[in-house]
Amino acid sequence: MNFDFSDDAKTLSETARRMLTDHAGPDAARRIMESDALYDEALWRQVVDLGLTAARVPEAHGGVGLSPEESCILAEEFGRSLAPVPFLSTLLATEAILLGSEAQQARHLPGIADGSTIACYAWGEGANAPAAMPATRAEGGRLTGTKSPVADALAASLAVVTAAGDGGPSLWLVDLRNAGVTPAATLDLVRKHGTITLGDTPGEPLGTADDYQRFLDRAAVILAFEAIGTASAAMEMAVGYAKDRVAFGQRIGRYQGVKHKCADMYIKLELARAHALYGAWAFSADADELRHAAAAARAASLDAVRFAAEENVQLHGGIGFTWDSNCQFYYRRARQISAALGGRAFWADRLVRALEQRNRAA
Incomplete structure (x- = not known):
């Protein structure tokens, strides 16, 4: 049982990160926030040209036919970059359509692959x-x-x-x-x-109704990786500020209270990543463990992204609460992620019920 990503998935992650580093990030997010545009059309075209919308679409329908690993990898990179494009929404819709009939896939997936359909x-x-x-x-x-x-x-x-x-x-x-x-x-x-x-x-x-429950589990794993990407970026921003900001004659990162906050962010993030990797394996293998693995990944990732986004604002002090600060993007996105597929209480309850069912079966 290997909980690490394949070399091909890691290569795709590096490619996506380079593109998103160059063309997304807080500055791109602010441009869309302060405009009437629904999304960054130029960035969306680059996403399509790079074949990312086609990643999970089968080759028979004009896609690349990659595995669920690549969905998870891409969700993390788009979560990290705050990319103002409808990629994650389309990715979730793609996973749902893959549960449909061959005729439905043939009718809708080619448009998603070539970027002409946003879902x-x-x-x-x-x-x-x-x-x-x-x-x-x-x-x-x-x-x-x-x-x-x-x-x-x-x-x-x-x-x-x-x-x-x-x-x-x-x-x-x-x-x-x-x-x-x-x-x-x-x-x-x-x-x-x-x-x-x-x-x-x-x-x-x-x-069917059973397919919907299967989709919920798959979507939970994908959104867990989005949350991990956002939490990683918020933590990196906070740590970078702690290393540079000087107060009372020394960098604030030397104060024990600040060190503890940064360490707590890292611990929550790594715990969430462990759960998410387990969920990604269960998703890829269509394993019996997917129900409780997905619920655990979702709950842990929500803990990580909420904590990192809030502490990022706190560590920036007064400037962190202002409109000009980029801290707001991670805080706002964390709140949106928390509501995107039900809150933590729902997924914690789903985890408990899945574990109870597994234990009864054993």
Whole structure:
């Protein structure tokens, strides 16, 4: 059992990081935040040209056909860079479509591979949990309900939507040209969110209720790596500041209280990475352990990203709370990640239930 990534995955990570270092980061995030643009179109074109949107699309549908390892690697790099593009939303939608029929894959995945289709994942209906029965209803192939907030909904043309089914929540594909999409205010000002209003809107079912639960586990692993990337960048920013900032005649990094905060960030991050690597292995192997591995990865990554983002602001002192400081991007993104697929309490409960089920089976 090998919990490390393959050499090919590491090469892809290095390639993505070089591109994102040059063209993304806090400065790019601030440009989008302070403009009316939905995302950075020039950066999106580079993402597409590099073949990143095609990474998980099978070769038969115009993609590269890479493994779940590459999804995790890319999620971490995009989380680290704060890239203002709808890549992670499209990546999650791709994983959902891969659970659908061959005809659905043939219809939707080529557009995702070539970048002409931007997709999003819409499950939220206020304060509900991902596994709760949605208020959105499907009757006769038509959906009625409201999804909000939905990351990148304003830029997307295709949405993967949850709706109530006979066996629990299930996934549906919706062409957003047939739905109402309006802006939704959220704390994250870089990834623009929207509200999707479904009023007898046509849709097509995507897999079964069991497939939805499988998708939740896979999405949790991917978003755990996004959180780890964001936490890593916040920690590096905090440590770099502690090494440079001078107070009372010496760099603040020499003070014991500051050292302890930096050490705690590192410990939480490494714990989250261990869980995430276990989840990535279970995802790639489609192992029986995926349910509890994914829940543990999600819960630990939320702990890490929240702590790193908050301590980054604190270690910067008064300047960390200002509009001009880049600390806000990591704090805002941490809050968005925490709400993207249900909060920590939901995933901690899912972890406990998965472990109980495993122990009963044993």
